[in-house]
Amino acid sequence: MQVLENGLSLREILPAEQQKFSDKDKAWIQQMVFGVLRQLPLLQFWMRQLLEKPLKGKNKVAEFVILLGIYQLAFSRVSTHAAVAETVSACQSLKVQSLKGLVNAVLRNFIRQDLATHTPDNAQIKSGLPNWLYKQVEQHYPEKLGVLVDAMHQQAPIWLRVNQRQITVQDYAKQLSEQQVEFSLSAEHAEAIILPRAGDITQLPGYQQGWFAVQDGAAQMAAALLDAQPNERILDACAAPGGKTCHILERQPNLQECIALDVDQSRLDRIAENLQRLQLNADLLCADAASPDKWWDGRQFDRILLDAPCSATGVIRRHPDIKWLRKAKDIDELVQLQSKIMDAMWPLLKPGGSMLYATCSILPKENHQQISAFLQRHKDASLGATTQHGDPPGRQILPGESQMDGFYYCMLLKSQ
Ligand SMILES: C[S@@+](CC[C@H](N)C(=O)[O-])C[C@H]1O[C@@H](n2cnc3c(N)ncnc32)[C@H](O)[C@@H]1O
Incomplete structure (x- = not known):
């Protein structure tokens, strides 16, 4: 109800609610909340057939109780x-x-009428997506619609990134085997281990010692693409909670400097916690990437990672609340913010330097269309390796592809 009526994210509210309960109940609450948000259109479709008119005011809460009942x-x-x-x-x-x-x-009628076997002949309701987003997916990926919608509806596997400063993937895999944890390795990701089942990751070997971090395979591609070299100055411009900052530091311990910047102090605190657990160091800065005139000292960077604020439509399978918090009208505002931050970051890059633009979105406006517009505005920008032959520019990863989240990457080079 807090998500759907009050627009709050699960990240903001769920941990505090779960704190009040035992571990077993915490897992149950999570399963129920995620389940209802995943299946919402179908649950509402059934509820509407059973409830004569919508409940209002203080009675509204009972609608959410009914949704939970039907879900179970x-x-x-x-x-x-x-x-x-x-x-x-x-x-x-x-x-x-x-x-x-x-x-x-209502619940007895649901059982008596055997409604669980009545699925509507409506692709959007079955998809679990809001109407506007279903239409976007249908418009941009008509040939992959079924597979894509299905992938966005499924529960995602857990990806671990082994901290190569602490332990090798082979040794960590051995530790998991000894503890009878089911896992697989990824052919494309050097440091990744995939766990098919959700569970309490703090109970896995080496959590306290910082042997690993949780990070989807698509997000693990950023550090390799950025490819930071010894003695370089790196800026991670939208860094919190620091997943990619940490990976950059794990891969390249000999940087001259790595600045992790974020506009949100509470999220910046999360970077500090992650750095500490993984035993890494970066310079943290709470500032607005769109206004470097307020904080930049004039020294240019060799590489910039710009993991921009976005619609997060690529990670809906992990965060089903996003489907209901994000509205169609938000997209244009996000596109404007992204281009403002990109333009503001470009002068901070050395001639010959590279900027990796990333989003966890599957919408072309935030991704390849954003890049095409940027290339029009900046004549000293060109497409970098791994993406230069692409038409459209950049690499769009779709949810479910090689078990990954939906993501977009594009490398931009600044001419000498
Ligand atoms: C996609 S998240 C970054 C995830 C992060 N790179 C990681 O791998 O853990 C986007 C971040 O951008 C931050 N942000 C949004 N607007 C910003 C701005 N104007 N300046 C700096 N950071 C901003 C948000 O607070 C959020 O933490």
């Missing part, structure tokens, strides 16, 4: 009896006792 009945292994009884009793703690009868009747 249709998608979980909880017994029918327990799902109904527990869901109805939640009305008590939520102070809508008077709706117990209604919630009970």
Whole structure:
């Protein structure tokens, strides 16, 4: 309800709520919340058939109770009896006792009418995506629509990035085998280990010692593409929570300087925590990348990573709240912010230097169209290796491709 009615993200609210419960219940809460947000259009479709009119005001909360009840009945292994009884009793703690009868009747009708077997003949509802985003995916990826929508609906595997400053992938894989943790290696990612099952990663070997970090395979490509060299000055312009900063430092310990910049102090604190656990060092700076005149000392960088704020449409399978928090009208604002930050960063790059532009978006406006417009505005910019032959420019990774999140990369070179 906090996500759907109040526009708050799970990142902001879920950990504090989960804190109040046992480990087992924490996992259950997560499963229920993620499940309802993933399946929302279908759950609402069923609910609308059972509820004569929408509930309003203080009774609204009961709609969310019903969604949770239907979700359990249709998608979980909880017994029918327990799902109904527990869901109805939640009305008590939520102070809508008077709706117990209604919630009970709705759930019993769901079972009696066997609605779980009635899926609508509507591709958008089945996709689990909001209408505007379904249309975008349909427009831009018509040939891959089915596979793509399916990948955005699935639960993502957990990718680990082994910290090569601490341990080799082979030795870490041995540790996992000894603890009977199921995993696979990735042919394309030198430092990656993929866990098919979700679990408490703090319980994996070497968490405290910083032997690994959690980072999707697509995000793990950034440091290799940036390819920082000894004695270079690197700027990570939108760095928090620091996944890519840490990887850059793990791959190249002999940098002259690495500045991790972010506009959000609380998120910058997360970089500090990650650096500390992984035993790495960077200079942290809380500042606006769109206004370097307020903080830049005039010394240019050899390489800049610009992992820009974006729609995050590529990581919906990991963060299903994004589907409902992001609105169609946000996209143009994000595109403007991205181009403003790119333009502001370009003078900070040395002639001959390179800037890696990245987003976790699958929308062309934020990605190759953004780059084409940038190349029009900046005559001293050209496409770098790994992306220069591409038409359209850059590399678009789609969710599910080699088990990765959706991501976009494009390397820009500044002429001498
Ligand atoms: C996609 S996230 C970066 C993820 C990060 N690179 C990583 O790998 O962990 C984008 C970040 O940009 C930051 N941001 C947004 N607008 C910014 C601005 N104007 N200047 C600097 N950082 C900004 C956000 O606070 C957010 O942390």
